[in-house]
Amino acid sequence: MWKVIKNRIEQGCKTSKYPRVPINLYHRYRGRPVVNEDCPMAVVEACAACCPQEAIRAGERCIDLGRCTFCGQCETVADGAFVNFSQDFDMGAVSREDLITDGNLPDLAGHAKTHFKKLFGRSLQLRQVSAGGCNACEADTNVLNTPFFDLSRFGIDFVASPRHADGIHVTGPITKNMRAALLATYEAVPSPKVVIASGACSISGGPFWGSPEIVGDLNSIIPVDLYIPGCPPHPLTTLSALLAFFK
Amino acid sequence: MDNLLAIRHGEAIGREQIPCVPLARFSAEMSSFIGDGGSIVQLFGHRQGSETRLLAIVRNDGLYALGTVVERNFPSLTAATSEKFHLFEREIAEQFGIIPLGHPWLKMVRYHANETGLPDAFGNDYRQETPGNYPYFQVDGSAIHEVAVGPVHAGIIEPGHFRFQCAGEEVLSLEIQLGYQHRGAEKLLTGVPLKRLPIICEAIAGDTAIGHNLCCCQAIEALAGLSVDRGARVVRTIALELERICNHVGDLGALSGDVAFNPPAAYFGRIRGEFLNLLLTLCGNRFGKSLVRPGGVSQVMTDEQRRIIADKLAEAEPEIRHVCDLLFTAHSVQARFEHTGTVSAEVAGRLGLVGYAGRASGIAYDARVQFPTECYAEVPACRNEMTNGDVYSRAQVRREEIMHSISVIRTMLSDGVDAAGPVLMQERTLAPNAMVVTINEGWRGEVSHCLLTGATGEIERYKIKDPSFHNWTGLAMALRNQEISDFPLCNKSFNLSYCGFDL
Numbered sequence: 001m002w003k004v005i006k007n008r009i010e011q012g013c014k015t016s017k018y019p020r021v022p023i024n025l026y027h028r029y030r031g032r033p034v035v036n037e038d039c040p041m042a043v044v045e046a047c048a049a050c051c052p053q054e055a056i057r058a059g060e061r062c063i064d065l066g067r068c069t070f071c072g073q074c075e076t077v078a079d080g081a082f083v084n085f086s087q088d089f090d091m092g093a094v095s096r097e098d099l100i101t102d103g104n105l106p107d108l109a110g111h112a113k114t115h116f117k118k119l120f121g122r123s124l125q126l127r128q129v130s131a132g133g134c135n136a137c138e139a140d141t142n143v144l145n146t147p148f149f150d151l152s153r154f155g156i157d158f159v160a161s162p163r164h165a166d167g168i169h170v171t172g173p174i175t176k177n178m179r180a181a182l183l184a185t186y187e188a189v190p191s192p193k194v195v196i197a198s199g200a201c202s203i204s205g206g207p208f209w210g211s212p213e214i215v216g217d218l219n220s221i222i223p224v225d226l227y228i229p230g231c232p233p234h235p236l237t238t239l240s241a242l243l244a245f246f247k
Numbered sequence: 248m249d250n251l252l253a254i255r256h257g258e259a260i261g262r263e264q265i266p267c268v269p270l271a272r273f274s275a276e277m278s279s280f281i282g283d284g285g286s287i288v289q290l291f292g293h294r295q296g297s298e299t300r301l302l303a304i305v306r307n308d309g310l311y312a313l314g315t316v317v318e319r320n321f322p323s324l325t326a327a328t329s330e331k332f333h334l335f336e337r338e339i340a341e342q343f344g345i346i347p348l349g350h351p352w353l354k355m356v357r358y359h360a361n362e363t364g365l366p367d368a369f370g371n372d373y374r375q376e377t378p379g380n381y382p383y384f385q386v387d388g389s390a391i392h393e394v395a396v397g398p399v400h401a402g403i404i405e406p407g408h409f410r411f412q413c414a415g416e417e418v419l420s421l422e423i424q425l426g427y428q429h430r431g432a433e434k435l436l437t438g439v440p441l442k443r444l445p446i447i448c449e450a451i452a453g454d455t456a457i458g459h460n461l462c463c464c465q466a467i468e469a470l471a472g473l474s475v476d477r478g479a480r481v482v483r484t485i486a487l488e489l490e491r492i493c494n495h496v497g498d499l500g501a502l503s504g505d506v507a508f509n510p511p512a513a514y515f516g517r518i519r520g521e522f523l524n525l526l527l528t529l530c531g532n533r534f535g536k537s538l539v540r541p542g543g544v545s546q547v548m549t550d551e552q553r554r555i556i557a558d559k560l561a562e563a564e565p566e567i568r569h570v571c572d573l574l575f576t577a578h579s580v581q582a583r584f585e586h587t588g589t590v591s592a593e594v595a596g597r598l599g600l601v602g603y604a605g606r607a608s609g610i611a612y613d614a615r616v617q618f619p620t621e622c623y624a625e626v627p628a629c630r631n632e633m634t635n636g637d638v639y640s641r642a643q644v645r646r647e648e649i650m651h652s653i654s655v656i657r658t659m660l661s662d663g664v665d666a667a668g669p670v671l672m673q674e675r676t677l678a679p680n681a682m683v684v685t686i687n688e689g690w691r692g693e694v695s696h697c698l699l700t701g702a703t704g705e706i707e708r709y710k711i712k713d714p715s716f717h718n719w720t721g722l723a724m725a726l727r728n729q730e731i732s733d734f735p736l737c738n739k740s741f742n743l744s745y746c747g748f749d750l
């Protein structure tokens with residue numbers, strides 16, 4: 001008992017004051033990219049050529065955040081003349097097109113569907129389905145339950161049964177072998193329900209794009225309401241997207 | 248041993264040097280090597296011209312290679328010699344349609360079509376959804392009941408299917424069927440430009456992003472003749488140890504949560520995050536993705552990052568010690584951890600367990616000691632005191648490894664050499680007709696990649712082995728004659744990778 005109390009005192013209260021007090025991430029973190037539209041075409045093309053994800057559309061001078069794994073390779077071309085990654089972790093989007101960006105993302109809170117806010121704003125129960133990812137997306141979703149983030153203080157919980165859920169949160173590129181189980185889980189959630197695609201994998205196949213063993217795009221089998229980009233999305237990206245979309 | 252070729256990890260050799268012996272000779276050599284206590288690092292099929300060959304990479308104190316040509320089948324070594332072969336042979340049957348004759352448990356591994364077009368080894372029609380034709384082991388009897396769990400589990404975890412045969416609360420048998428995470432990683436790695444390789448390897452198992460990507464990058468370095476400077480090797484060593492700490496700390500917290508002792512679960516959950524943030528400090532990603540690239544590291548560690556890491560270690564080390572003390576001295580925890588899920592040294596040896604699961608059962612093998620890469624030749628080994636093979640031992644090994652990793656990182660931080668510069672991913676020409684095996688001690692144990700290149704240096708075969716491939720069977724054995732309610736605890740004490748296994 002004494003040890004419990006001693007440890008409790010040593011640990012103190014570690015829960016962050018976010019979103020009331022903003023959090024600044026370390027400068028090496030790569031969040032929303034800042035794109036230089038005036039950059040010479042040769043540099044843009046060099047960036048596109050080195051991108052392992054083919055996420056850069058040179059002609060439109062855009063980056064597809066649904067494909068990007070935020071590896072930072074393009075930022076090293078010509079000292080970041082075309083792309084620089086900011087520490088802004090707010091990157092949720094309501095449509096796939098919004099993720100193909102010149103660096104600006106529409107305000108998520110404004111674009112969120114009001115009926116979702118009304119239905120789920122005070123209580124949101126999600127069923128997580130892991131469908132072929134690398135488990136980093138799952139791990140960084142799970143940390144939202146640790147004391148620092150303390151997700152349940154916002155009325156958001158991950159639940160065990162789809163029957164108790166208001167929607168599903170999907171990670172991974174949807175392997176062929178998980179397709180049926182994913183659809184069955186989706187079916188088991190009572191309507192109205194929301195669908196969240198989290199991580200490059202569920203949006204575009206992520207690192208596994210092109211593999212014949214995956215579906216690669218969640219939206220092609222069930223309609224997606226909210227996209228959260230990243231590989232994996234930083235926990236704050238997920239948290240801020242959930243708050244902006246539902247609160 | 249006469250036919251085996253001694254090789255070195257991380258060094259490329261010409262494929263023509265790999266001895267290719269008749270099948271009977273191959274079987275005899277494998278039988279005697281494994282029978283004498285040797286272990287399998289890799290055993291897989293590959294195409295060579297119009298032939299299918301098997302390539303075995305085995306170890307005792309050294310590392311050896313041996314190959315053979317197979318037609319439609321071969322006599323199973325699982326049946327004749329050792330269980331160590333059992334999943335490797337099933338994988339060969341699944342990937343190539345070549346049958347290990349007499350295999351006692353010939354079932355699919357991941358559920359996908361083979362690449363030779365031979366009749367499917369399991370009679371599956373892959374237009375059907377998984378799991379296809381998979382007969383589960385069943386125990387008969389009026390008092391026996393069966394419990395099926397998954398693929399979608401109750402928490403935020405990966406998919407897999409567990410089938411328990413129980414008499415009341417007691418588990419008589421547990422069968423684990425995986426494959427739901429199969430993304431075709433090995434196949435994908437042979438067809439894509441080199442720039443995609445590290446990205447894919449970092450996603451084989453996200454909690455082992457550093458471990459798998461190190462194997463990949465070391466292999467490319469060997470095949471492209473690249474050297475890695477001292478400063479970059481220091482960063483890689485630190486990153487691999489940070490990855491180990493993150494996972495061990497997280498698992499100790501989860502184990503505590505599984506026995507309903509909440510304070511350590513909350514504290515360790517938070518502390519794990521602090522270590523993930525140290526990986527972010529190094530490279531911008533909490534799992535160390537983007538850090539390791541062929542030839543070095545993508546970002547230099549400067550005094551700024553050294554100081555952040557050193558300060559965080561100074562703060563977290565006493566916290567970890569105190570929370571460990573709280574966890575390991577609580578009677579309610581001891582009562583649940585001790586004598587639960589025991590894997591005896593004899594069983595662990597027979598199955599060939601690796602990593603902390605092996606070490607907790609008294610199998611000392613640690614690739615950092617036996618096949619050191621990066622800076623591991625310079626640091627002292629971790630010694631594990633508790634080797635009873637139960638949940639308590641597996642937890643205790645984690646505790647010891649966390650402390651050891653902290654001291655390794657401190658040693659590395661005191662080495663003030665910066666990496667020569669950031670290294671970017673570039674297209675390289677790889678040595679033609681070559682073979683390389685890389686081995687690293689990831690946090691779960693031995694991670695190994697083996698690459699075979701073709702006539703123009705293209706990658707013809709990319710074989711991956713996650714330590715989970717050895718250890719899942721250990722979990723199934725740990726559950727024998729346990730209460731089914733101890734499953735979460737046993738499972739967490741192993742914490743194996745689904746995606747690392749499924750590839």
Ligand code: SF4
Nearest residue numbers: 051068069071072074
């Ligand atoms: S950061 Fe994104 S856009 Fe840039 S190279 Fe990497 S994947 Fe491509």
Ligand code: SF4
Nearest residue numbers: 133134137199201232
């Ligand atoms: S998006 Fe990236 S982190 Fe998430 S599951 Fe896919 S590979 Fe892993």
